[in-house]
Amino acid sequence: MFKTACIAALREVLGDDAADLDLGALLSPPPKVEMGDLAFPCFPLAKIRRAAPPKIAAELAAAMSAGGPIAEVKALGPYVNFFADPAAMLAGLHDGLADGSFVGACRSEAPKRVMIEFSQPNTHKVFHVGHLRNVSVGDALVRVLRARGHDVVAANYYGDFGIDVAKCLWWLGRHAQEEPPAEGRTAWLGDAYTAATLAVEEAEAKGKEAGDAVKASIREVLTGMEEGEPEITARYRETRQWCLDEFADIYGWLGVTFDTDFFESELEAAGNKVVDDGLAEGVFVESQGAIISDLESDSLPVALVRKSDGSSLYMTWDLALARRKFDEFNVEQSIYVVGSEQTLHFKQLFATLGKMGYERAKDCRHVSYELVMLPEGKMSSRKGTAIPFHQLRTRVLDAIRAKMAEAGSAIDEAAANKIAIACLKYGMLHVGNTRSVIFDIEDWTNPEGDTGAYLLYSLARIAGIQRKAGEGVDLGADVPADSGFGVEAERGLLNHLTAFPQIVKRVEDTCDPSVLANYVYEGAKRFSRFYSECPVLKAEPALKLARLKLAACTQRVFTEALSLLGIDAVESM
């Protein structure tokens, strides 16, 4: 309403000069609240009107008058700055939140059916901090795209088969007397996998013969898995289930859910069929004894789809899986949340799907993100520096409980868990996808500063105000014009809250949840300033009403924004 009023006012004074200008796009908030709520830059008019931008700004401002939602118009240098009527803006936001139109404004004009594949954990390997970034990003995207009105299928894809699994089982077979721990069995299996990998390397170091012997005995295990040899199959099924149970436990704790699960172990036959079909159709060709997808027309290197020994690869499974996504799930868009080291793989996958005749291949999207690092440097499961998830969880929880104890509050386990999750997810999400995340447990759980706890704290403070305000106030009532509402701290917060729908859209466009995470943090900063500068309960009735309404709006928007990040609010902490 305010913005459209500004556009209308500009269009009126500009006349034909506005013909080629996208006024809505040019209008943007000034860097500081005291400069107004929206600004119009006059640079594009300089050529048309053949005058200096500041002069044009002054002329335009003089030609416009305040009225309706516009409280004031004035020129500031080369900009025309519009000031909103704060009470009207507050009323607009509050009513929009009450009748659902504000959140409704987040919705896309073109809803579609989209599948988001993320997490993709490997069984028989450690689930560690690094994997948490993928889960955080993927889950946030699922939530955001749903808020945008899309029909989202959240998909997981378990790497539960293949030579790596065989390695782990091979090692266990040789150390059968060792018992798995009660907690962290995935990590325990991961250790076995690592030990097996080291054993292979050691053997190889001794010579080709020794290396081949070890690899052959591992391959025997794989063959046993493929052919259903009883002992191997029993061990495989049991250990696989341990991993799936532990993954379920992790997702449960994090509040992450999937609509469908895919398993690598189920794609072998479909993969073979994709390759055979492709050969028959001339999509794939033979090369050096292997089957490839020639992507020269797409300026990409060839992609191997079947090894010369006849076995399939990662690409083969992914092609088969993509086929299911299109044919069985009928998705219009397919999103893959996978680390940036696989960028080439996905370019090749999408190009190959295009060659196979899937028009929607062009709407496939690889959401790539950089690695998680430790303050000491790269994580290495080899060196044991990767922090297994179960260990991470207890360490973060301990840090949060310690802080609660220090603050003298009774330790509320439910709240402690929510705060721990907020710290972890916010830490993973507030950095842009293209940059690596440095996981520093001290930093992330630091009670002071830019953390998930800070976000929850602002909500706890709002809840505190509301508890003391009681039920007596009718927030639906209008704020009188002379309430005194509208100082900088109030308008800064109000402006920020209003921008929420655009932020949600931007997250979809960029597939980068850090946009939203930073938005909430910035909002929490603005709320804290409001909180310290603007007493609510002690204010005069009219002003108190306005501030209570603003606090309520803040609560609604923050709660919604955090939920899109997969973070739950707490009442007290």
Add this chain to the structure above:
RNA sequence: GCGGGCGUAGCUCAAUUGGAUAGAGCACCUGACUACGGAUCAGGAGGUUGGGGGUUCGAGUCCUCCCGCCCGUACCA
């Protein structure tokens, strides 16, 4: 070699997609009504945005050439 990513305060990150004096947090220094929750707020100090050139009213952002780090580059996943 080729392709992609990154480089912003001592450290960790932003910057509304080309706009006003490049902003936050940590760490350091100084303050805040016996408090609607101090897990907070205000202020100070800290910058040649890796470097050079270019595009234009205007560049951290776009083009170009260097430098540094990371990733990828058909029979691993």
